[in-house]
Amino acid sequence: MLNEMGYTVKGNLRACLYLDLYETLDKVQVNIYKVTSDIKVAHDYKNELHVLSKAAIEYKSKNLLGTGYTDSEGNFLIDICDSYKEGEIEIDLVIKDKQPSKQKFKPIHFTAKRLMPVWRSNNETKEYSWNYSFSLQFWSQVRKQFDIWTIVGSVKSIEDRKIPVEGVLVSAMDVDWIKDDFLGSALSDSKGRFRIDYKSIDYKQTYLSPLISIETPISSIPGPGVYFKISTSEGILLYEENRAMGKTQERKNISRCFNIDLYI
Structure with a gap:
């Protein structure tokens, strides 16, 4: 059998x-x-x-x-x-x-x-x-x-805007009324690519206190207004955007997944 x-x-x-x-x-x-x-x-x-x-x-x-x-x-x-x-x-x-x-x-x-x-x-x-x-x-x-928000992008040479820049730390900031919120940071890989994941709680603070979150349904939360800093892995600042960039039309209220190319 x-x-x-x-x-x-x-x-x-x-x-x-x-x-x-x-x-x-x-x-x-x-x-x-x-x-x-x-x-x-x-x-x-x-x-x-x-x-x-x-x-x-x-x-x-x-x-x-x-x-x-x-x-x-x-x-x-x-x-x-x-x-x-x-x-x-x-x-x-x-x-x-x-x-x-x-x-x-x-x-x-x-x-x-x-x-x-x-x-x-x-x-x-x-x-x-x-x-x-x-x-x-x-x-x-x-x-x-899960209230997941993501920024993906690449860092390239400003000279030819093609050569990837590896091993730099990209930090994303949200423009706020009193104190700008740190959304997260990530190192660029061999292709210059990076990915930063964050939650809306990282930026939806009230003007009353940084410890109090606005009670808003996840589906109706607007996106942050972002600008970026780039430094070496040792912390030496290489590039910093003006925070006013976070108030421009292309940077304010960004989508749940946002893509950007940065040049240094």
């Missing part, structure tokens, strides 16, 4: 951060569920985020086939339990806020895809590969759940 083959789901996850810029989804929990007749047909999750309620998560837990986590490259591999005998599956993701913050956010659990796998035999197992890139529209909704 031949032994039944096991099942494995593997894949890679990434998301569009800005235009053609993607980020890998690391440390994301991936759950595989068996689809049964009592489970409602999933929404089209391509462009709209539907966070599952606690009751919905508990209800479908009895159909859990396997769970795993993505690695630093966004890869995952999950062995399916023996009770599975082929059929439709749902792939859910559980995402946590990885950025340290004064404000705590609960993990979000949503269904990424419902599908009928086409299994391929590989030695003693059947494998299904699911590689997925979330759209900018969808991923922006996920980032908003």
Whole structure:
């Protein structure tokens, strides 16, 4: 009598951060569920985020086939339990806020895809590969759940505006009435690229006290007005914009993901 083959789901996850810029989804929990007749047909999750309620998560837990986590490259591999005998599956993701913050956010659990796998035999197992890139529209909704704001950009030579400048510290500042807010800093890489992540709490201070935050819904919070400083990794200042730049049309109320090229 031949032994039944096991099942494995593997894949890679990434998301569009800005235009053609993607980020890998690391440390994301991936759950595989068996689809049964009592489970409602999933929404089209391509462009709209539907966070599952606690009751919905508990209800479908009895159909859990396997769970795993993505690695630093966004890869995952999950062995399916023996009770599975082929059929439709749902792939859910559980995402946590990885950025340290004064404000705590609960993990979000949503269904990424419902599908009928086409299994391929590989030695003693059947494998299904699911590689997925979330759209900018969808991923922006996920980032908003955690109040994540990002500045991406590059530092280049002012002489030809092409040669990347590596290893300099880029600091982003928000123009404020009394004291400008420090949003964050990052070192430029070999391509001159940098990325700064921050939260609205880093800049939405009241004029009464820097310790009191304005009680405003995340979705309605305007963006900061930014200007930049560039220094060596040892702290020697190389370049500093006039803070008035943060009040210009192109720099005030910037979007949740803002891209800029800086030249020194």
